[in-house]
Amino acid sequence: DGGITQSPKYLFRKEGQNVTLSCEQNLxxxxxxxxxxxxxxxxxxxxxxxxxNDFQKGDIAEGYxxxxxxxxxxxxxxxxxxxxxxxxxxxxxxxxxxxxxxxDTQYFGPGTRLTVx
Amino acid sequence: AQSVAxxxxxxxxxxxxxxxxxxxxxxxxxxxxxxxxQYPNRGLQFLLKYITGDNLVKGSYGxxxxxxxxxxxxxxxxxxxxxxxxxxxxxxxxxxIRMDSSYKLIFGSGTRLLVRP
Numbered sequence: 001d002g003g004i005t006q007s008p009k010y011l012f013r014k015e016g017q018n019v020t021l022s023c024e025q026n027l028x029x030x031x032x033x034x035x036x037x038x039x040x041x042x043x044x045x046x047x048x049x050x051x052x053n054d055f056q057k058g059d060i061a062e063g064y065x066x067x068x069x070x071x072x073x074x075x076x077x078x079x080x081x082x083x084x085x086x087x088x089x090x091x092x093x094x095x096x097x098x099x100x101x102x103x104d105t106q107y108f109g110p111g112t113r114l115t116v117x
Numbered sequence: 118a119q120s121v122a123x124x125x126x127x128x129x130x131x132x133x134x135x136x137x138x139x140x141x142x143x144x145x146x147x148x149x150x151x152x153x154x155q156y157p158n159r160g161l162q163f164l165l166k167y168i169t170g171d172n173l174v175k176g177s178y179g180x181x182x183x184x185x186x187x188x189x190x191x192x193x194x195x196x197x198x199x200x201x202x203x204x205x206x207x208x209x210x211x212x213x214i215r216m217d218s219s220y221k222l223i224f225g226s227g228t229r230l231l232v233r234p
Contacts, residue, residue: 004160040126042207042224043161058221090160104211104220105151108160 003027004109006091011114013078013085023091023111030096032074033106034062036060040089046089049074078114086116119144121210123225130198131233138193138228140208149211150191151222152182156204164206167191178202198232204227 004025013019015061023032031050035043045058049068063082073105078085092106120143130136142148149168154160165176172184182193193206205227212221 006160040226042226045221055193103165104216104222105166106222107163108153111158113158
């Protein structure tokens with residue numbers, strides 16, 4: 001978990017609310033990712049960003065939005081359009097050097113558990 | 118399409134015994150394979166990766182993995198299990214479809230390892 005922080009650790013959302021999950025890294029990594037983890041399903045990619053001010057949809061982007069205004073920060077907003085947002089959310093980052101080598105080792109933050117009330 | 122499978126939801130071993138967590142993959146081209154470990158309510162921690170070269174890869178915490186091309190497997194192993202090894206283990210494969218200048222990781226559904234004292 002070192003170098004990547006996520007906050008809050010636990011988050012509760014009411015129906016119809018937007019909430020924003022924070023992800024910060026001090027590893028000087030170019031690429032950042034958001035995943036959703038549900039029991040028994042592994043991790044699914046929501047959004048990713050290779051550079052500042054640019055990001056791309058992953059496999060399950062509907063109901064989510066992101067921004068990448070700074071290299072070290074990649075916040076995720078879970079909007080009211082996300083029908084089943086209760087899950088464990090993981091942020092990750094990877095080095096441009098790893099991408100040049102083609103290995104893409106992703107390093108993960110500690111996660112945020114979101115629960116809809 | 119690239120895929121990875123973890124055929125066992127759970128593996129139980131006694132402390133001091135060797136452990137194996139299974140992973141099989143399906144890729145076009147050369148595979149890049151990863152193992153991660155997740156402790157309760159924590160993010161994923163990188164254990165090891167296979168890129169090329171020796172079929173036996175050594176990683177963190179005494180873990181190693183054996184790449185077997187003919188069996189398309191990448192099983193995680195440890196000669197002597199510890200109770201503290203009890204966690205959720207994920208195998209992942211790099212997706213060969215480039216995302217801009219990077220690659221997507223595809224994760225298995227995870228295997229829960231329980232080490233009995």
